Amino acid sequence: MKVLNSVFSKLAATPVRYGARTILLAAASFVALSADGSPASAAETRAYAVKWFHYANYSQDSDCPDGLNPNAEGLFKRILEERGHTPAEIEKKMEDFPYSMYEAGIGQRGEIDGKPANPYLNPTSTKDPMLKLGQGKTGYGFNLDGKVSENDFVDPESGEAGVDNQFFRVVGCVSQLRSAPGELPTFPEIQWDMMRDHTPAWLIEFSDVDSFENDDDVGVRVIRAKQPIRRNANGLPQSDMTYAVDPDPRMANNVARGKIVNGVFTSDTPFDFFMVGEAFGQAEYALREARYRFSFNEDGNLTGIVGGYHKWRTIYTSWALGGATFEINASFDIPGLYYALRKAADAYPDPETGENDYISAAYWFDAIPAFIEHPAAQTALAE
């Protein structure tokens, strides 16, 4: 493409594309978009801005043979039953749902030493509701532990067996958190969409690419921008915007190398992934032993996953902080999810309790073409 070719050639010679009258950032360089997925003629860099980031779900109808977990209405009815209300009383209360749910003080339904307790901050102050976990055998992710176990999945894209994604089981039968392939999980979609007008954009940058079809050694990193995304006329992130890189060192290490095979990048060596989120969603995304897999799509966009082990209490906290509002509006049993996460956690046992502190998980990226501007010091990817 005319833009890429000219910028690329300029990058090879001089770092700044445009003329002297423009704003000048000393030794700044631009990472240009490649056009249409065609192989680059020399080592190329390509950048994307993340449009969506959410749980990498692959929910199917058969995943929940015993049905989905109760939504907020079901949760409220259960709580009222536990409190000894008659069916007639429950029916009456349901007439004014959801306001009656707030009035019922579900935010203090826990009990510690006989006294009401906040069930979100003290989830064990409530009984384990035994939420149903997803039973499917197909799910996105990676074989993190190198084993093929009963609870593992087969990845629908790579075909890899032994995929570890216990987090998908936890959310798999929660209506607002599950999603079929190609769909967005309802509540995470809302969370991500609400935060992206003010939260700095996430960027994905590929480097040292000789061919976006097949290449043995390619670099990738996920970084944060200084600016939030701009929305287009459809309210979605606008493609081909330019972003400056946030120099925050906490997010400078999401770096990996790997291969591209038939248009799909897979990282080689596990690494620790960390991105700052947003309190309304998830404050932090911190995956140990992380891997990437990305596909360069025909429409110019990028989709893929990052998988690894996440501290499950961090995930739980993001829900717990939402309290009764989340529970009612997002329609899931928050203390119940605590128990589910704790039971499903499958890595890094606490040396004292023996309980696993981490849960295998995978998250989905959907990204659009972008330009990245970064100071010269950051042009080289860390090996």
Next chain:
Amino acid sequence: MKKSFELKGTLAAVAVVALAGCSQSEVAVVSTGIESPSEVGGPVVMSRLTEDQYRNIIEDVFGSSVTLGGRFEPDNRVDHLIRVGAGQASVTAAGLEQYDKMARSLADQIVAEENRAQYIACAPADATKPDSACASQVLSRVGELLFRRPLTDTELNEFVTASATATQRVDDFYHGLGLGLAGLLSSPQFLFRHEISEPDPNNPGQMRLDAYSKASRLSFFLWNTAPDPALLAAAENGELHTQAGVQRQVNRMLNSPLLEEGVRAFFTDMLEFDRFDTLAKDATIYPKFTFAAADDAREQTLKTIVDHLIDKNGDYRDLFTTRDTFLTPLLGSMYRVPLLAPDGLPDAWVSYEFDQDDGQAGILTHASFVALHSHPGRSSPTLRGKALREVLMCQIVPDPPGDVDFTDFEDPDHSGPTVRIRLTAHSTEPMCAGCHKITDPMGLALENFDTAGGYRTTENGVPIDTSGELDGAKFADASGLGQVLHDSPAVTNCLVNRVYAYATGRKATKAEEEWLRSSVKDRFAADGYNVPQLLKAIATSEAFYRVVPSEAAMASAQH
């Protein structure tokens, strides 16, 4: 950059003169005044103020802190210019209501207790009673600025009397004064530009604009606003009836920062940028074309024009070939070029030079042109070609006949992968070919740009062919088309005609057309197609101020 005349008056002329000295580029004082035969001239025009002119005058007189609350009558385009259409516009009853509403709102702000010190230089002896001295002082000063001439004694007396009557009714001088101000702002003498002619003592038997009409014509031409106190003073002391005086004022005005406003206003009119108000694209297909992007696209072209023609004193023809422009990050996204604004200024403008092989050269390749002359969901070589002919070359493209058969063109089975193929029907159907052969070849050169201004090299997987021919001159792509336009006498001649029509507010008479086609065009070429020099050449010519009644007026006078 706007100025405020300040109602307190005495500082105004000083401020204006000072501003005139701080221009972005000095327009050299060269010999001006293109000679013209005595028949070159035209009738006087009465034009309704456009919305921009109204706003500019209000800001000039009252400053930028006042707000307007009301709707303006829609402007009307005649002979491709709103400026000409203004000469044929009236005011509807609903429109008058809005003008009255705005007038009262403005007046209330002026006389509000917290603002009086800023706007009113005198104080009544008793704030509960009429004070004709103070009211006269305020109303005469404001009236002169609004009416672009001193109020007559009769007019002033009417407004002062009306103010006094209102004061007596409510025992409040300022309320009465406010109604007087509202009256000025609602008056046809403010809302319409009245040109008055008088016998020309220097040329017995001929008519000329009177001094205040000259001042108005000059000011609305070069600054798109009412005359400032210095120009009004030049009218009052007879300076505008001398060639030296006119040259002095024109030089001052051309060296003022306000020239930019005037040039913007002209090109906004000529390039039909008012149509951006209702421009929309199919968001499903072109999600980047938001209202903000459309605003930026319009501004990109205007900034490019101002930079090239005023700041750099450039050749007008180079507007069709220059790769220099200004972009915002949003436009960078639309053109798919990396562009970052300084921290904290996400929408800042950045000067930018497209690369030689970007395919982006000249204002024809700006999103403003290609998007404005396209459909919401697809490009249109026909609309673009028509705009090129009519807007930039002053040529006429006939409307399609009422019984044209669109069946073949709209039949999806006849569709080809590219628009060039789909438009084959235009060139083969006898009913269509005659007109489309003068539009489509030019428009097809711009097919690398989709309807939202984005660059593309293929359509439905097929490479786009942008080659064509314009009046015998071949081109391979949009850059080539730009060069052809650069070299076309029709383009420069058209600008001359448009500038003159804009300046006078009417279509040129036959005698004027002949004069424009020869003397003015030659001067424009000799000056290197420098637009400020063209403006000066017209503004300092006798023809510009000569009044030659229309044939209808003559016939009417004889009866």
